[in-house]
Structures are given as C-alpha cells and as structure tokens.
Amino acid sequence: MKNYPASSPLLKRLLVPAMLGLCFHAVAAAAPAPVQSQASYEAALEPLSSSPAYVLIQVADGSNASPRPVCTTANFLLGAIHQEYGLGHAPAEAGKAVQIAREHADHVFRFQRQAALDNVRTRYTEADLAAARALLAPLADDEVRAKFSSLYAKDRLPTKGYATDAIACALIERGFSPKMADLSGQVFIER
Numbered sequence: 001m002k003n004y005p006a007s008s009p010l011l012k013r014l015l016v017p018a019m020l021g022l023c024f025h026a027v028a029a030a031a032p033a034p035v036q037s038q039a040s041y042e043a044a045l046e047p048l049s050s051s052p053a054y055v056l057i058q059v060a061d062g063s064n065a066s067p068r069p070v071c072t073t074a075n076f077l078l079g080a081i082h083q084e085y086g087l088g089h090a091p092a093e094a095g096k097a098v099q100i101a102r103e104h105a106d107h108v109f110r111f112q113r114q115a116a117l118d119n120v121r122t123r124y125t126e127a128d129l130a131a132a133r134a135l136l137a138p139l140a141d142d143e144v145r146a147k148f149s150s151l152y153a154k155d156r157l158p159t160k161g162y163a164t165d166a167i168a169c170a171l172i173e174r175g176f177s178p179k180m181a182d183l184s185g186q187v188f189i190e191r
Contacts, residue, residue: 040177041107044074045098050182052076054168058108059120067108070122071169073180077101077109080119084111124163132162132170144174148189151181159187 036056044053052075058067078097085100087093111117124132135157136144147157148171159167164180167187171178178187 036107036172037175038105040172042102043177045078045101048075048078051179051188053177053179054165054172054187056107056169056172057104057120058106059117060108060110061117062112063110065110067110068122069169070120071165071172072120072123074101076119080109080111080116083116083119084113122165124166124169128163128166129169132166133173135159135162135167136170136174141174144171144176145189145191148176148178148187149191151184151186151188156186 041055044055052073054071055074055077056069056071057077059070060067078094078101081087081097081100082089082093085097087097109120111120139147139157144157147155150156164185164187168178168180171187171189176189178189180186181188
C-alpha cells in the first residue's frame, strides 16, 4: 500500500468530503428538534372539542428508534395513547390518557403498537413543511395572527395547496397555538 504525505492533493480530495460529511452529520444530529411551549401543549390536551388543538411531539417506533417530530391534533395523540395502553373511552380512561400525555413533559412518545403509530403518522412531507415555513417567513407575528384568526376567506392568508398539518407545525414553531376548525378543517389561531 502506498503512503501519501498529509499534504497530498489525492489525500485532501478523499478526506475533505469525508470530514465535511461527518461534520454535517454531527451538526444535524445535534440540532435541537422544534419545541412547543409546555403551556401550549397542555392547553391542547384539554378541553377536547370539535376544533382540536395541534401538538408538536416526537414519535419513535419502539424503544430503539430515533424520535421524529410530528405535528398532529391532540385528539390523534390521545387516540394513540389509548391504542398503546389498551385504554377504553370511559371518562376515567380518557383522563388516564391525558395524564399519560402530560407525564411526557419532553413530548417524546415511544409507541410499540402499530395502531398507535398509525394514529400519529406524519401527514406532510419535509417539502410541505419547508413550503409552510416559507409562506409564513415574511410575516410579522401580528400579521400571522390576523391572517389565521379568521375563518373568512377574504381575511385569511391563502393556504390552498399547502398541507394543513405542515401549516400548523410552522405556526407552532413560531410560538402560536393553532387549532383545526371543526367544519372547514382550516388551521386557525384564537385571538
């Protein structure tokens, strides 16, 4: 095997991309996941209504998988907890599901059962999320609030063609507490 000096152009061509790849991977792995405030998260859990609030959680498949961020409505999260723990829907068991959700202060859930995972599956792509972030980026917080506090089309930011859950996720990342309108399915923010 041939030895190359440390300043060899061939060695640099081989090592530089490998080192950059390792650095990128380390930075990506260390990047914090988006977080929803605890107050917004807990408010989303109760009271449940026909206009459910969104939560930003981390979901892992089993105990060894890395968690991935998922924006979904609180009722889907609670449904996943019901599936995972074999809970019924009597008031005491519904209260137990909320208690379990609150005990996960880190918002990380490791579900073993496929039915639970199916309940909190991601319903948007990374491209959908990037598009939603780009849509909101030029707007100040008061403009975002104004454009999402009404359900009247003339007052709203046009979001046709955008994934609803991705819009909700981008709003949570901006510090808002979005909900899903019960009749239209639109994402809105209460004033």
